[in-house]
Each structure stands twice: as C-alpha cells, then as structure tokens.
Amino acid sequence: MPHGVKKLVLSLMLLTVIFCSVLCFIPAEAGEQPLRVLAWPGYADPDIVKTFEQRTGARVEVTFVGTDLELWTKLSRNNGRDFDVFAVNTAELQRYIAKGLVSGIPVQEISNRSKQLPRFRDLNSIRGIVHNGTVYAIPYTYSEMGLIYDRQQLKKAPESITALWDKQYRGKVIAYNAGVHNFSLAAQTLRLSSPFSIPPADIPAVVDRLIALRRNVTGFYTQPEESVAMFKNRKAALMFANFGTQQVQLLKKAGVDAGYALPKEGALAWLDCWAITREAKNKKLAAAWINYLLDDLPGKALTSRQGLANTTAESPSITPEKLILWLEPVEDEARRDQLWGRIVSGSSAAKVLAP
Template sequence: MVLRILLVLSCLLGFPGLPAPAAAQPAAKVLRVLAWPGYADPEVLQGFTQKTGARVELTVVGSDEAMRQRLLANKGRDFDVFALNTAELQQYIDQGMALPIELQRIPNTRRQLTRFRELSSIPGLSRRREGQLQVFAVPYTFSEMGLIYDRRQVTAPPASLQELWDPRWKGKVLAYAGGTHNFSLAALALGQSQPFRIEDSRWPAAVDKLVALRRNVLGFYSLPEESVQLFLRHRVALMYANYGMQQVHLLKAAGADVGYVIPREGALAWLDCWAISAATQQVELAHAWINFMLEEPASSLLVTRQGLANTVSESVSSAPQVTLRWLEPVEDEQRREQLWSRIQSGDRPSKVLQR
C-alpha cells in the first residue's frame, strides 16, 4: 500500500529516478473544405499541410444541389471554407452563412489578373453595408460557355451563337440540357442585355428561339464526358460548350481535332470562388487556404490536369476583348426549367406558354 502511494506521488511530483508522465501533445488543426472535383488534388492538400501543419478534411460534391444540401444541412457549421460560383453565393450571403473576407490576409490576390482583382466589378462578390464594401469570396477558377467545332467539317471558326441555329448543321449540333442556362443563351442570342432577367414581354421570343434550337440539334447532353462520347460517335460539327475548355481538354485527349471560340455576342461563364463559412472557428487558417490556392501547384493543375482556367494566368477567355457574362441568379429558375421541359418534350411554341 505504501509503495503504491509512493508511485502515485512520484508521477504527480516527478520524483527523480521515476518516469514522468508523457506531455500532452496539442491536437493538430483541421481545416474542413468543401469543393468540386479537381479543385484540391492530393499534392495540393499535402503542400498546405506541410506549410501550415494543419490537416485538411476534403469533401467533394458534383452538383450545386449537392453543395446546397451539404451547406444548408447544418447552417454551414460542417465546413470552414467552400468553393462555389457567384450565382450560388448569393443565398449564403443572404442567410448570413458567408464570412466577409479580410483581403489583407490574402496577399496572393496580387498575383491575379487585373479583371479578377477588381472585385467590385464582378456581380455577386460583394455587398455594401453601412457605407462599407464587404467582399465575400475570392475568384479561383472559371469556364466560359463557348463554341467547340470539328475542324474537318467547319473550316472557318464560327463567329456567332447563331451558328447553332444554322440549317447547314441540322442534326450535327450538340447543346446543353439545362433549362436555366438555355434561356440565358437564348436571351444572349436575341441580343438582350440582361440574359438573367427575361422580361414578361420577351418570354415568347425566348421560347421560339429554344424550340428552333431543339429542331436543329442532334441532342442535348448533361455531363462533359457524355458530350465527348456523343461528339465522337455522331461526328458532331458544332457544340455549345457548357463546360468550356474542360470539354476541349477531354476531346483532344480522345484524339478529336477541334477548335474553340468565344462568339461575338460574348459568352455566359461561371466563376467559382473560395468563401469562408461564418460558423468557422478557423478564420486565420481559412484565409491561409485561399492564399495558398492562388499559388503553385493548385493554379497550374487547374489548367494542365482539369482543362479549366485559373485567375492568375492568361487564357483564351481572359483576353481583354472577350466579353464574359458571369452567371447571376435568374428571375425565376423554376419557370425556366418547367418551360424547358415542355420544349424538350416537343411542344409547339404556341403551347409552351399556355399551361
């Protein structure tokens, strides 16, 4: 009994000659990241851990809907930082789920191209509150929705979106299956200045335009891999590239001889950014993540491995003369999808708007 008491006292007091209790090791910091495939490859995660000592828990999603489910399930408390496009960002700002960015903590924004440093000029990134401009996300990667063409069939690069409706290519055109984007495409092709806000008087013209597109195309695709398979199998001449250079990258890898252009009307484009969860307990680490993602190798891997564009180096669509329309929330997403479903089912223009 006496020996047992001495042993306990030795552990507590650290008597000489007896082993001291092991010192408690501080738990490694963890950064929880929600992103799209290819945005943070293993070597990128490893590099961040080596630089900061923090472990990254990466969750990957494949659709905006899946991201919404993840973020809204627990009011963003399950993640510290997440990647999303400017249109999707709006709902998280409105619900107080996105933290204003402290740009002084992200010095690598100086590496970005000028158009991506002028944050106030990019719709959806900032809000003015109490006389101050607050920024809620930092641009990371983007893709414009241009035109891909088979060089063997289309000898001159298509200059206009109207080529998608050209009878010369009837049955040899591929287009995207999403109704929301397609109504914006129709509005852009019709010369409307606000493709994300279709006025009541302009719905009939937009419907007519998409019915005409349905009659001219071979079909519609949803995923980039699907578009490549259809393009090759059916010797497609022209494709509306919802995924932009990512599809070009895949087609060239499959041996296709294709060209890619931004039409004179400009192009719709999505801009994915890094945002910080308002519920995070790792504010400093979240800013460090965004800063790190603007360095090598993350930025270059977006181009070389994913076929996407980054915000720190020039690309086809970062040229000053190219007009990009960054996606914005539309006037009525549900209405667009319902009308598009009727158009795809084969309804005549006069019937689409009657129901």
C-alpha cells in the same frame, strides 16, 4: 511490494488518469474535424489536396458538383452547415449573400492575393464581391463559354450562337443541361436587350427557341468529362462549352480535333471565386485553403491540366478585342430551371408554360 515502489506506481497511475482526462477535453475539430470543400471538377485534384493536408496537418473532404442548381441544393440544404468553403461564380454568389449563407472573408489572411493580377486584386471593381464594405469572395478562375466544334466536320469556325439551332447539325449538337444559361443563349438568338433579364412577355418566344434546340440536340451533359465522352462517341459537330477552355483541353487529350470559337453575339463568361460559409467549423483553415490555391503550384496545375485561366497569370484565350458578357443574376433562376426541366422532358410549349 516495497512502500516506495508502491507509491511511485500509484503516482504514475494518477498521472496517466489526468493525462487521459486532458486528452478527452481537446476539441475534436483541432485534429479530426475535416475541411469540407464544395467545388467544381478540376478545382481540387487529389495531389493538390494532399499537399495542403501535408502543409497544414488538416484533413480535407471534397464534394464535386456539375451545375449551379446542384451547388445551391447541396449548400443551402442545411443552411450551409455541411460545408466550410465552396467555389461559386460571381452571379450565383449574390443569392448566397442574400440568404446569409456566407461569411466575410478575412482578406488579411490571404497573403497570396499579392500574386494576383491587378484587376483581380481590386475587389471593389468586381461586381458582386463586396457588399457594404464586406468582402464575400476571392477570385480564382474564369472562362468564356464559347462554341466547341469538330474541325473535321466544320471547316470554318461557327460565327454565331445560332449555329446550335442550324438544322444541318440536327442530331450532332450537345448542350449543357441547365436552364439558366440556355435561357440566356436563346435570348441572345432573339436579340433581346439582356440575356440576363428576360421580360415575361418574351418568355414564350424563348421557350419556343429552346424546344427547337432540344430537337437539334443529341445529348445533354453536366460534367466536363461526360461532355467529352458524349462528343466523341456520338460524333458530334457542335457543343456549347459551359466549362469553356477546360473542355477544349480535355477533348484534345482524347484525340478530338476540337476548335473553339466565341460567337459574335458575345460569349457568356464566368468568374469563379472561393467563399466561406457562415457555419464554417474552422474559418481560419478555410482562409488557408483559399490562400493556398492562389499559390504557384495549384495555379499552374489549374491551367496545365484543366486549360482554365487562373487569376495570377495572364490568359491567352481572353483579349480585350473579344466580346465577353460576364454572368449576372437573372430575373428568376428557379423559374428558368423549372421551365427547362419541362423542355428537356419533351413537353410541348403549352405544357412547358402551364402554371
């Protein structure tokens, strides 16, 4: 091999080695670390995720949850290290903040906040989002939790939450399988001063009410699609709508003549927000995800597909005249869930309340 050619080959080999060495030192998260999203059904549809991936070049991994307890379990299991961004209601958000599982939101990077309705842009006016000047979440979607009923079986919309306990609907009621909201519903039927703060002396009466509810119920659900199948297959008459108008839309698509009513006692209502975990691998990408979901395409999809309100357009389902009870932190969430587990298992009141 001529000396000049040999020298050229050696030079090229050396450049190749150097190039490969540089590649080896590029952090994996620059092109391989996915954005890990923890969300509720309907918040991250495949095509919505795909568009974000195409815009950012990032890869997104979505995990769905069906209850607040499942959300807490998954996120807190490894001190938030398993996820980057998650959807949570304002009441539940408080314990994530208290445990130091969330980081402040870089509000300046959420430019699409300018598209939100004024009441959702004013973060200081939304209870629980701002603590000591730090913003911990950005509002995304909301709904009241009313009563869904079959118009063929109920010619008149139910007026009270007590309809779930009405003996004429025994075996035709479907309930949400979670303790926190069911304890609040029972407290409403007992006309306690607050459904979110039940005094210890009133717990036995609430437990008795929930045991009575259990006897009326044909099934418990956790996912919206599950509730639709259950409502239709079991020919249910009434259902507590934990997912609100999302379930109404799904039922109508399934061919059910579903009506929706807000009880006179006041409908519990949630405001879901996006928050970033303290251990997020790429907080800028997490902020980009939040910003993207406030864009027109995801917002319209949320409303047209899920029947849920978004924070960038007025919702026809919530008006000032309707009584709404926005969720608040409860007196002891773990205790409510513990007692609810015993109630669902079929235990007597004495066993439910046992230490």
